[in-house]
Amino acid sequence: MKLSFSLVLVTLAALGAAQGPARxxxxxxxxxxxxxxxxxxxxxxxxxxxxxxxxxxxxxxxxxxxxxxxxxxxxxxxxxxxxxxxxxxxxxxxxxxxxxxxxxxxxxxxxxxxxxxxxxxxxxxxxxxxxxxxxxxxxxxxxxxxxxxxxxxxxxxxxxxxxxxxxxxxxxxxxxxxxxxxxxxxxxxxxxxxxxxxxxxxxxxxxxxxxxxxxxxxxxxxxxxxxxxxxxxxxxxxxxxxxxxxxxxxxxxxxxxxxxxxxxxxxxxxxxxxxxxxxxxxxDSSSNPPQSYPGSNNNGVVSQQRQQAQPQDASSSNPAISGSSNVSNRAIENDRLQRALGSSDIDRFFPGLNGGTSALRRRAYQEKKEKCAQGKPLTFPDRLTPEWIKMHGFDPERVEMFHNNACQIVELLNNSTYTSPY
Known part of the structure; x- marks a missing residue:
């Protein structure tokens, strides 16, 4: 009897520890x-x-x-x-x-x-x-x-x-x-x-x-x-x-x-x-908090299983994914990226946009070598300083790799028909 009562207490404690925060x-x-x-x-x-x-x-x-x-x-x-x-x-x-x-x-x-x-x-x-x-x-x-x-x-x-x-x-x-x-x-x-x-x-x-x-x-x-x-x-x-x-x-x-x-x-x-x-x-420019704590069941108990990230596509409830807070320009950015880039570039840098699928998008992609981006080209970002890298204990080679990737995005968009709304 004592053992059963102890097991009940342990079970209740475990459930309590897995309880999600209140809204x-x-x-x-x-x-x-x-x-x-x-x-x-x-x-x-x-x-x-x-x-x-x-x-x-x-x-x-x-x-x-x-x-x-x-x-x-x-x-x-x-x-x-x-x-x-x-x-x-x-x-x-x-x-x-x-x-x-x-x-x-x-x-x-x-x-x-x-x-x-x-x-x-x-x-x-x-x-x-x-x-x-x-x-x-x-x-x-x-x-x-x-x-x-x-x-x-x-x-x-x-x-x-x-x-x-x-x-x-x-x-x-x-x-x-x-x-x-x-x-x-x-x-x-x-x-x-x-x-x-x-x-x-x-x-x-x-x-x-x-x-x-x-x-x-x-x-x-x-x-x-x-x-x-x-x-x-x-x-x-x-x-x-x-x-x-x-x-x-x-x-x-x-x-x-x-x-x-x-x-x-x-x-x-x-x-x-x-x-x-x-x-x-x-x-003010982001999705509202969910109505219930993510990963919990109807009783509010949180699953201990690790979540896996699943990218949303352009037809999802949040199509205008962007680094900008300008909600109106987000949709323009997404549409222009789809029109300007081919499928392989979309898959690599902007997965979920499904670029290069329609005839209109294919035509824009085929024209990219003949027509450079109109308007102001994107500027290349500055590098982190060696002092900053050392101060944070970063790996300089890894920082450089990430910076090169950012520059590849800029180069890709500037050499396409993409026109930034920003």
């Missing part, structure tokens, strides 16, 4: 930062000033710096930064209940990042000034910091008065479509748009304590949005493969934290799905 009763929306009004930027500035006065901006910068080697270069990159932003957002909402971290779609101005409307004196601020490159305008103007030493909040664009080109939406679209594992997608993102924005702004942003700068938050909100789009594109919400912060990745892993920004033992699984548990937000 959020209220889900806030993270908006494109480009859509914010001047009043909304002033409200964000007010919150940041108050958080800074209370030492919280310093805490986030220090925590990110101290955890640096555990949260980059492995699959923990995505869940850590998702949890990090949730903590920042939740603390900020103590000062303003309406506060939500917006996202910065850095693909929209990738050709000339310095011209981005967000890098102005009324939003995120411009370039740093004087010898110390202190940020003298924007929502964090003239901020003085104490970690790791006394210094001003710095901004030091990597090309003097301009910023080297970032990554085109079409390159990110290719990553979202073609990467069937999270570990591969993480590499593509971390070696591309993640590093490009950090290095382009530089100053505080190319340091381990980059989280001092609010551009860190809006940039990583965008990377989180791209992860959520990848999860939806492949219907793969619980995939967590490759290497985690402490060895082989498991959704049961505890997300690394620091005592200055504690997470209370949050697991990777607790942040995998937007709209559940403590992940009570979504994005």
């Amino acid at each position: 959020c009763s209220n889900i806030r929306v993270r908006r494109n930062a480009a859509s914010l009004s001047q009043q909304e930027w002033r409200s964000i500035s007010n919150v940041l000033q108050r958080m800074h006065q209370d030492g919280l901006i310093t805490s986030f910068g220090a925590a990110h710096d101290r955890l640096f080697n555990r949260i980059h270069g492995n699959t923990c990159f995505f869940p850590f930064h998702r949890r990090f932003l949730i903590e920042f957002e939740n603390i900020a909402r103590r000062y303003d209940p309406n506060f939500t971290v917006p996202y910065w779609d850095a693909t929209q101005s990738y050709r000339n990042p310095a011209s981005d409307p967000l890098l102005t004196s009324t939003a995120l601020g411009t370039n740093g000034q004087n010898q110390d490159r202190c940020l003298a305008d924007g929502i964090q103007a003239n901020t003085q910091l104490s970690y790791p030493n006394n210094h001003c909040l710095r901004r030091n664009w990597n090309n003097g008065n301009s910023i080297s080109p970032w990554y085109a939406p079409e390159i990110i679209s290719s990553y979202i479509r073609s990467d069937t594992s999270l570990s591969r997608f993480r590499e593509n993102i971390e070696y591309s748009i993640h590093g490009a924005v950090h290095l382009g702004l530089a100053g505080e942003m190319d340091s381990g304590y980059a989280a001092h700068d609010f551009t860190f938050m809006v940039h990583h909100a965008n990377l989180d949005r791209l992860w959520w789009d990848w999860q939806n594109a492949h219907n793969s919400f619980l995939m967590y493969d490759g290497t985690g912060s402490n060895g082989p990745a498991s959704i049961r892993d505890i997300i690394p934290d620091d005592n200055s920004v504690p997470f209370g033992g949050s697991t990777v699984e607790s942040v995998m799905v937007l709209g559940f548990g403590n992940v009570c937000y979504t994005y």
Whole structure:
């Protein structure tokens, strides 16, 4: 009798451990930062000033710096930064209940990042000034910091008065479509748009304590949005493969934290799905959270079987898969890619688009050698610097391989009839 009772307790405990997080009763929306009004930027500035006065901006910068080697270069990159932003957002909402971290779609101005409307004196601020490159305008103007030493909040664009080109939406679209594992997608993102924005702004942003700068938050909100789009594109919400912060990745892993920004033992699984548990937000340009926790049965019990990513095709419920947040241009991008590329190129770089099938698409593909792309060609992205690669412990040869793949996408599209809508 005692044995049977013990078995019942063990069974109930196992079911409880496999129970998915509850769905959020209220889900806030993270908006494109480009859509914010001047009043909304002033409200964000007010919150940041108050958080800074209370030492919280310093805490986030220090925590990110101290955890640096555990949260980059492995699959923990995505869940850590998702949890990090949730903590920042939740603390900020103590000062303003309406506060939500917006996202910065850095693909929209990738050709000339310095011209981005967000890098102005009324939003995120411009370039740093004087010898110390202190940020003298924007929502964090003239901020003085104490970690790791006394210094001003710095901004030091990597090309003097301009910023080297970032990554085109079409390159990110290719990553979202073609990467069937999270570990591969993480590499593509971390070696591309993640590093490009950090290095382009530089100053505080190319340091381990980059989280001092609010551009860190809006940039990583965008990377989180791209992860959520990848999860939806492949219907793969619980995939967590490759290497985690402490060895082989498991959704049961505890997300690394620091005592200055504690997470209370949050697991990777607790942040995998937007709209559940403590992940009570979504994005204005992305799919809404599912109605029930993915991988669970009617009783809410989560299956322990590893999900396999399954790319959606162009006839699915989410046909406009793209690296851009511009919903109207997504459909245009997808249609033009189908018309401009042959089946082999589609299968390699944009699987699921089914290009080169109709007579119209075949004709466009046959013409590609006779007619170069009209409009502005895509620009080639800059390489990560050797210092950045070393700082993150990346394999230089692997980083170069991924960069060459991005350049192949640019070359392919520029030598076809494709015309970018961006």
